[in-house]
Amino acid sequence: MxxxxxxxxxxxxxxxxxxxxxxxxxxxxxxxxxxxxxxxxxxxxGSMCLWSGIMQIASKTTLIENLTKLLNPLLNFLFPKLKENKKIKKEVSMNIIANILGLGNAATPLGLKAMKSMQEENKNKETLSDTMMMFIVVNTASIQLIPTTVIAIRNSLGSQNPTSIIFPTWISTIIAAVIGITVTKIIIKLTRGEKNK
Amino acid sequence: MKIINFLSSVAMPMVILFIVIYGVKEKNKVFDTFLDGAKEGIKTTLSILPTLIGLFLAIGALRSSGILELIMKISSPILEIINFPKELMPLSILRPISGSGSIAIATDIMKNYGVDSLIGNIASTIMGSTETTLYTIAVYTSCIKIKKTRYILLAALVADITGIIASNIICKIIY
CATH class of the missing domain: 1.10.287 (Helix Hairpins)
Structure with missing residues (x-):
């Protein structure tokens, strides 16, 4: 690009x-x-090393796996077709948790693995399935607990309060994600015929 | 207002505390693991340095040549209708396209208008609440050779635009 x-x-x-x-x-x-x-x-x-270090600790524990349980109700709403498929569901939720924790290095490989598993179930190999669409949109929504890079930039520019944008970021992310998910649900409904062609 | 400040300032310490306790609980060599990760951090940061030099050159030139001002002037009547600051337009356009590009332009904006100014805060919020959408879609669809993407770009871009407008409104309310 x-x-x-x-x-x-x-x-x-x-x-x-x-x-x-x-x-x-x-x-x-x-x-x-x-x-x-x-x-x-x-x-x-400095900040990048600090966060990479902290996140390395997190990725060496079972934290991601344990937090996936909390996501269950949300996953059932977002991915109704995954209810029976425990394997894909686990990969999807691990990717989402890694994103929330800001573990970018872990999130992408997990996400690609989930995409590959979803492709095995996909009937039309050249077209995105409903589940894949929702999964990608959730990944582009940048749902992150601590926006570490921005905070590091603010810190480097001598901000009085580098972390003050965390709360506004949460609100803005949630609004964007809700709209993104709604639009995706609508598109899934409208293009269902096209998918089966 | 107090609770918002509290939530913002408690988030980072809580996450670090939680992760360290979790690591200790599972009997990991927490400090060694931290060092491994921190070394990766050096690599990541240095690996984006060449990208940043190239992008700072391009974005610095856009600003110093006067063309950025011209573009902002032309687009300001449209942006005024939705009450969106014209200073943030370049960031809004580049954000979905390039991750390092938007880092460079956001830094440029925060430096020029003040990191704690309203514009600086909105730019930060936009950076935190949106993602490099085009890149993400490209990586996720190309890895399994998908050709038909069923308007997913539309859905993701609507989410991005919502995030950008929401950042603007929320920051104006809070700050």
Missing amino acids: LNIVWPIFIIISFSYAIFSGNLENLNNSIFESTNSAIKLSIDLL
Whole structure:
């Protein structure tokens, strides 16, 4: 994606600067960009290591497996077709829990494993099944207890209160997830005919 | 207001405390495990450095050339209707497309308008409550060779737009 976006950004802004004679600013920002990137990386280094360490502890315990039980009622609502399939249900819930805990490195492999198991049950191998659709939408909803990366960035920029955005983030995530899930349920209903073709 | 601040500030310590206790309870070598993870953190951070340099170059150029201002000026009448700050438009567009790109642009916004300003807080909330949707969909569908995605992009983007608008409204109420 960035192979398209990045050159577009460079081409339009560099040519605009040359045409409008805004070259001094542009030259300054070219040098500044490398400095800001290095500075941000160094500032992020501490927080990123801290959270990776804490999350490593979590992933070495049975925490994920134990928390999946709490998800049961929600899973039955989101994935009505998974009621009988315990194996897929477990993979799905482990992925969701890993996402909530912010274990990105664990969440993606678990999610891909769940997708593969769902594909085995899928009748039409080229089309997303209902369960897969809902699963992907839940994964794009960014349901996360602690938005660690943003907090690390805020901390690096000298925020008075880096964690103050946690609560607003929860509310906003929940609203977005509810809307996303509702729209997906509607799309599943509307495209059911198409799926069976 | 007090309870909101309390919830925000208690979340991080609670999670760390809970995980450490859980690790100790299951008799893990908690500190060794922590070190293993922290070493991974170094790798992750350093591996995004080249991406950040490239993106800071592009985003810095967008701002310093004056074209970003031009785009914001053109789009502001539409954004005014829904009462959405024009400063956040570039972030809103890039967020679903690129993870590291949105980190770079969000940092740029927080630096320019102040990390604790309303704009800075909304940018943070947008970053926390949305995901790199296009990337996620691509990874999850391509791993099992799906060709027909049944408008899932629409559903995911509606969720993203909702998250962005909700962040704007919630931050304006809270801050």
